Amino acid sequence: MRPLALFLLAATTLSASPAFDDAVGLYKQRKDAEARTAFEALLQTEPKNAEIPYYLGRLDLRAKDTDAAVAHFQAAVALDGAKSAYHLELGGAYGNQAQSAGLFGKAALASKARTEFEKAVALDPSSYDAQSALFQYYMQAPGFMGGGFDKALAQSEVLIKLDPLRGKNAKVALLVRERKFDEAFAIFDEMLRANPDDYAALYGLGRTAADSGQRLDAGLTNLQKCLTLTPPAGLPPHAAAHWRIGNIHEKKGDKAAARAAYQASLALDPKFQPAIDSLKKLG
Secondary structure, three states, X not given: OOHHHHHHHHHHXXXXXXXXXXXXXXXXXXXXXXXXXXXXHHHHHOOOOOHHHHHHHHHHHHXXXXXXXXXXXXXXXXXXXXXXXXXXXXXXXXXXXHHOOXXXXXXXXXXXXHHHHHHHHHHOOOOHHHHXXXXXXXXXXXXXXXXXXXXXXXHHHHHHHHOHHHHHHHHHHHHHHOOOHHHHHHHHHHHHHHOOOOHHHHHHHHHHHHHHOOOHHHHHHHHHHHOOOOOOOOOOOHHHHHXXXXXXXXXXXXXXXXXXXXXXXXXXXXXXXXXXXXXXXXX
């Protein structure tokens, strides 16, 4: 058989079956028990389809069964080691395991996680999620485990090239973590010069002011401006902005204004736990 015919035969063999499409549909509808039953049946009929253990691993994560997730993602990688997403999920599952492991186990699992994140990035350098996972690893892991500020800072620049907004927010998170507040404020100032109505930058500067105790007046002004804008999808809602306004008033010693801000937050979202906790602590 000629090479082209072999290729076409392989492509036909690996194409998605109706049963697989149905299982994915159940997964997307969050009918997890039915999806698991469907994917487990497919393991018998499509044993070489790496997507099946991959989806089972994701179902395991939903069920908070990290050990099962690791086993399924390992199976997906064994079937198709060229898929960045499989390495990314396996690395994340190793990271979850590390959180509950002992000291030596934690180090070994963290090393495995980093290796998988690096493979994910090598396979798809344009994947923001993969690059972000590596950034998070560098930011959180100590130097002897392959992390550290310098590596995280360099990685944040990679993120900025892929997605300027999310990348800059990641860099700010790193700078704030290291208490490099002046550098963090400088990034927000730059973003606001480019777009004075940038909700993420307005909120971020306000949050950093609340956390650091610096530039409190500017932080308050920016958070108040957030309340006049519609929060973009995925960014903190107005309840969070009111809560941060309360934080700033507390830093300024105005308990009455802080209480009013926390109450305004809870008026918008009665279950917003940070405001509940802050109001209780305020007394």
